[in-house]
Amino acid sequence: MLEQLIQFDQNLFFAINHGLNNPFFDWLMPALRNRFFWTPLYLFIIVFFIRNYGKQGWIMILFLGLTFGFTDFFSSSIVKPSVQRLRPCNDPDIKADVKNIIACGSGYSFPSSHATNHFGLAAFLIVMFYPKWKMILPLGLFWAASISFAQIYVGVHYPVDILAGAILGGMIGYIMGTILLTSKTFKSWKPGN
Template identity: 60%
Template structure:
């Protein structure tokens, strides 16, 4: 069963990494997974929260940082060293079949920390702001999905890595978002006052 799952994972990887290859994606996907590319969004979020929510906005930023730290810790420090799954670009006998568009990295692959971190942030924001801005649900999930998809496209993660990372991130974001709401006045975040 595990062998079949791994074989299916390899086939899905090749379908994305090679089957969807095109010049537009080759230009965009490395940017989507670059940590500096999203800096303007993070800066906007910080300014928005402080401007609109003052002290509570600062507390929300602290919870966002806690969410990110927990997601990164669970994925990179707890699970990856136990799973020890090689990245596609490091897997012997497979690495010569892939299109690698960025530096491979030396760390392990399962789960994807990029996917975990970004889905955690997205889910936290969805939980906190959904009642006020319902379009945040598809926008947040699409944002996290695009970053995760890019990880596969550029050749550094298998699809199962990003799926597992995304699910873990969603759980972490949901928990921290729920704790934030129950601790810090759900009415404030629902009404925006």
């Protein structure tokens, strides 16, 4: 069963890494996964929180930072060293067939920290703002999924790495958002304020 799952994962990886190969994606996907590409969005979120929510905004920024810290710690420092799955671009059995668009990196593959971190941030924002802005759900999931998909396209992660990261990150983001909403400071939280 495990061998079949690994084979399916590799087949799906190659369907994305090779099958969707085109010049536009070759330009777009490395940009999507680059943290500097999203810097304007991160700055907007910080300014938006502080300007619109004052003290609560600062607390949200703190919890957003903690969410990122927890997702990155669990994926990079706990799960990856325990599982030790090689990245597709480092796997000696298939690396000759992988289309590398970026440098491979030396870290392990499972789960994807990009997926864990971004689904964690998306889940946190969804928990905080969904009651007022329903569009945060599809936008947040699309944002995290596009960054995660880029990880497969550029050759550094398998689809199962992304799925595991999305689940782990989503759980951590949900927990952090729920903790914040149940705190005394956020008992009367109304995201439209």
